[in-house]
Amino acid sequence: xxxxxLGCTVRLDDEQTLALLAGLYDKGRIRHIQVQxxxxxxxxxxxxxxxxxxxxxxxxxxxxxxxxxxxxxxxAAYDDRxxxxxxxxxxxxxxxxxxxxxxxxxxxxxxxxGRYKPGERSAAEEEFSRxxxxxxxxxxxxxxxxxxxxxxxLLGNTAEELAALAGDRITRFCLDFPHLACxxxxxxxxxxxxxxxxEALPVALHHLSNxxxxxxxxxxxxxxxxxxxxxxxxxxxxLRRHPAVPTTLEYKEDSAEIYTxxxxxxxxxxxxxxxx
Numbered sequence: 701x702x703x704x705x706l707g708c709t710v711r712l713d714d715e716q717t718l719a720l721l722a723g724l725y726d727k728g729r730i731r732h733i734q735v736q737x738x739x740x741x742x743x744x745x746x747x748x749x750x751x752x753x754x755x756x757x758x759x760x761x762x763x764x765x766x767x768x769x770x771x772x773x774x775x776a777a778y779d780d781r782x783x784x785x786x787x788x789x790x791x792x793x794x795x796x797x798x799x800x801x802x803x804x805x806x807x808x809x810x811x812x813x814g815r816y817k818p819g820e821r822s823a824a825e826e827e828f829s830r831x832x833x834x835x836x837x838x839x840x841x842x843x844x845x846x847x848x849x850x851x852x853x854l855l856g857n858t859a860e861e862l863a864a865l866a867g868d869r870i871t872r873f874c875l876d877f878p879h880l881a882c883x884x885x886x887x888x889x890x891x892x893x894x895x896x897x898x899e900a901l902p903v904a905l906h907h908l909s910n911x912x913x914x915x916x917x918x919x920x921x922x923x924x925x926x927x928x929x930x931x932x933x934x935x936x937x938x939l940r941r942h943p944a945v946p947t948t949l950e951y952k953e954d955s956a957e958i959y960t961x962x963x964x965x966x967x968x969x970x971x972x973x974x975x976x
Contacts, residue, residue: 702728702731702967702970703943704939704943704947704970705731705732705943705944705945705946705947706729706730706731706732706946706947706948706949706963706966707730707731707732707733707734707760707946707947707948707949708721708724708730708733708734708948708949708959708963709733709734709735709736709762709948709949709950709951710733710734710735710736710752711735711736711738712735712736712737712738712740712745712748712749712752712800713738713740713744713748715748715751717959718733718751718752718755720959720960721733721757721959722755722757724959724960724963725755725757729963730963731758731946732757732758732759732760732946732948733752733757733758733759733760734759734760734761734762734810734948734950735752735759735760735761735762735800735804735806736762737761737762737763737764737793737796737797737800738764738768739764739768739769739770739789739792739793739796740796745796749799749800749803749804750803752804753803753804758805759804759805759806760806760807760808760809760810760905760946760948761797761800761801761804761806761808761809761810761839762809762810763793763794763797763809763810763811763812763840764793764794764797765812765814766778766812766814766815768793769781769786769789769790769793770789770790770793770794770814771814771815772811772812772813772814772827772828772831773813773814773815773816773824773825773827773828773831773855774814774815774816774817774820774823774824774827775787775790775827777815777816777817777820777852778815778817778852794835797809798837801837801839806839807839807904808839808841808872808874808904808905808946809837809839809840809841810841810843810874810905811840811841811842811843811870812843812845812854812856813828813842813845813854813855813856813865814828814854814855815849815852815853815854815855816852816853816854816855817852817853818852818853821853821855824855825855825864825865828855828865829867832867832869832870836869838871839872840869840870840872841870841872841873841874841904841905842856842862842865842866842870842872842873842874843856843873843874843875843876843879843907844856844857844858844859844861844862844873844874844875844876844879844880844883845857845876845879846879846882846883846886846916846917846918847882847883847886847887847916848882848886848916849882849917849918857879857880857883858880858883858894858897859873859894859897859898859900859901860897862901863900863901871902872902872903872904872905873898873901873902873903873904873905874903874904874905874906874907875898875901875903875905875906875907876906876907876908876950877895877906877907877908877909877930877935878907878908878909878910878911878918878919878920878921878930879907879918880894880895881911881915881929881930881931882911882915882916882917882918885914885915885916886916891931891934892931892934895934895935895938898938903942903945904945904946905945905946905947905948906938906939906942906945906946906947906948907947907948907950908923908935908947908948908949908950908966909921909922909923909949909950909951910922910923910924910925910928910929910930911928911929911930912925912927912928912929913927913928913929914929915929919952920950920951920952922951922958922961922962922965923949923962923965923966923969924965932969932973933973936969936970936972936973937973939970940970940973940974947966949962949963949966
């Protein structure tokens with residue numbers, strides 16, 4: 701068994717990828733999965749959840765985010781649905797995420813603060829606080845997001861911003877390396893310096909993929925992508941200093957080819973950067 705806790709992501713309803721990851725787990729190549737909770741009709745939700753539970757793989761739950769109609773800091777931003785429908789949808793989605801964590805015995809529920817309209821950051825921060833008034837759980841783990849994506853700003857980009865958003869209600873954090881790289885590229889900051897600031901936070905999870913050199917756009921590229929620009933030496937230096945913190949690979953195209961190969965690529969980089 702490797703001396704790191706590596707995992708891969710699977711949508712709640714993706715049976716094909718689940719079967720692949722179960723095979724990787726049985727071979728000792730991964731030690732956990734991150735289950736992306738997507739809102740589903742109750743019967744379908746429970747069917748897929750039970751199939752995941754039956755694998756016995758240690759799990760992390762990723763709560764639904766704005767792509768699934770759940771945008772904590774600005775629920776109605778970029779959403780044409782009636783307010784009542786949005787509220788009901790968020791209620792269903794978050795209830796299912798908490799139930800998934802209960803059933804799977806997950807200690808971590810990854811949470812995005814969300815996206816907001818330009819010029820409305822203060823309102824977004826206040827709305828996120830109200831969201832935490834309605835939804836609170838000690839397993840919530842707040843993730844850093846890129847500064848911008850597809851022209852809209854996102855909330856909670858740096859270690860300091862995450863700490864301010866969390867206050868005393870969230871005590872765990874997820875460090876997403878390419879999200880941080882997007883942020884520093886957008887703001888003209890130092891990746892090494894901003895990465896160092898996460899040492900002051902109780903980070904419970906790492907997210908890992910790659911991005912293009914100098915890019916401000918999160919694309920979830922493969923670790924060994926020819927155009928990759930992530931500072932892998934700095935990333936693996938941190939991973940080696942914190943081997944007990946789980947690291948989850950995240951790719952937009954879940955497939956047997958990507959995960960099988962990227963698990964091997966990760967192992968190669970782990971050895972390559974052993975001296976950093």
